[in-house]
Amino acid sequence: MDDVVQLAAAAASNLHEATQPHDGFDPGDWKSRIIAGRATGAAANPPAWLDASYDTMRMHVMDPAYPCFFGTMAEKRGEMFYSFVNGKDICDLPATMQTFAELVSLPQYRKNNIAVFFEPDAQPLTHEAYHDCFWSILQHLHDVDPDPQADAQPEPSHEDWEFSFAGVETFVVCACPSFRLRHSRNLGPGMVLLFQPRSVFVDTITNKVIGREARNQVRKRLETWDEIPAHPDLGFYGDPGNLEWKQYFLDDANLPVDDRCPFLKRQREKAAPAHDSHTHWHPRAPATPESLFAPHVTRHGTEHRHQTEAEHEREHREHGEE
Numbered sequence: 001m002d003d004v005v006q007l008a009a010a011a012a013s014n015l016h017e018a019t020q021p022h023d024g025f026d027p028g029d030w031k032s033r034i035i036a037g038r039a040t041g042a043a044a045n046p047p048a049w050l051d052a053s054y055d056t057m058r059m060h061v062m063d064p065a066y067p068c069f070f071g072t073m074a075e076k077r078g079e080m081f082y083s084f085v086n087g088k089d090i091c092d093l094p095a096t097m098q099t100f101a102e103l104v105s106l107p108q109y110r111k112n113n114i115a116v117f118f119e120p121d122a123q124p125l126t127h128e129a130y131h132d133c134f135w136s137i138l139q140h141l142h143d144v145d146p147d148p149q150a151d152a153q154p155e156p157s158h159e160d161w162e163f164s165f166a167g168v169e170t171f172v173v174c175a176c177p178s179f180r181l182r183h184s185r186n187l188g189p190g191m192v193l194l195f196q197p198r199s200v201f202v203d204t205i206t207n208k209v210i211g212r213e214a215r216n217q218v219r220k221r222l223e224t225w226d227e228i229p230a231h232p233d234l235g236f237y238g239d240p241g242n243l244e245w246k247q248y249f250l251d252d253a254n255l256p257v258d259d260r261c262p263f264l265k266r267q268r269e270k271a272a273p274a275h276d277s278h279t280h281w282h283p284r285a286p287a288t289p290e291s292l293f294a295p296h297v298t299r300h301g302t303e304h305r306h307q308t309e310a311e312h313e314r315e316h317r318e319h320g321e322e
Contacts, residue, residue, distance in 0.1 A: 027078020056188035067221035101166035120190035127178035156261035
């Protein structure tokens with residue numbers, strides 16, 4: 001399997017080198033892919049501390065033994081966006097996530113993730129403190145989510161629940177310096193939140209989850225990278241009994257996670273009728289004309305043609321991502 005991973009990574013690297021800048025986002029220049037509110041690139045005015053935090057994360061992710069080769073390939077391909085939070089001021093984070101949601105609604109960015117770096121604390125916090133900070137951030141994003149369909153989410157205790165913002169469902173990973181044994185969740189001197197859209201894991205053509213075998217290989221690689229076995233709550237979305245929220249912030253001792261999620265679903269509208277309780281929630285919507293990244297129109301009034309999702313999916317297959 002390692003040979004397959006190396007070949008896939010090499011193919012991704014070649015594609016990365018050949019890719020040209022698009023819409024101002026250069027795959028070869030990570031700073032061009034920084035988002036801060038509605039600003040991107042140099043206009044985002046990234047702080048000086050961000051360079052060291054990014055370099056540390058990249059050092060881990062680009063290590064050949066790093067367990068998640070999906071993350072390695074995303075970094076190599078330039079399929080990562082980045083953001084930052086100075087101190088604990090998350091006032092711009094909702095707008096940042098709105099911008100990201102608009103981008104990933106476009107075919108050429110549907111396989112992209114975003115890493116949000118938090119300014120390192122003078123003294124690292126306790127694991128419990130990072131836990132509380134993480135869940136308070138997700139709660140705040142949910143409470144101010146502009147998507148009215150956020151009110152119709154299932155409860156986190158439901159197998160269909162996944163964190164969502166602005167209509168984009170994302171698997172969230174919290175990495176922080178308080179992890180001592182689970183090195184895969186320690187990516188630098190500050191907390192890092194990784195938001196991975198559900199579209200990253202779904203084949204557009206078949207509408208089925210892709211890469212189950214590859215993700216099983218990730219679990220095996222964790223046994224070598226971490227000094228602790230894979231957490232028992234790790235699972236696959238859609239499997240009976242699997243709960244996504246339990247996988248977002250792990251402990252460092254493989255202790256059972258509380259049955260009650262710290263996240264509380266907002267209640268702004270009447271609850272859905274009982275017979276709708278098992279309806280799958282899929283609020284994802286295309287970019288609107290008001291969004292920053294809606295399909296643009298040429299001078300002659302013809303909509304610019306972006307790569308179709310089928311073409312993009314075929315490209316990913318050719319480079320071994322399944």
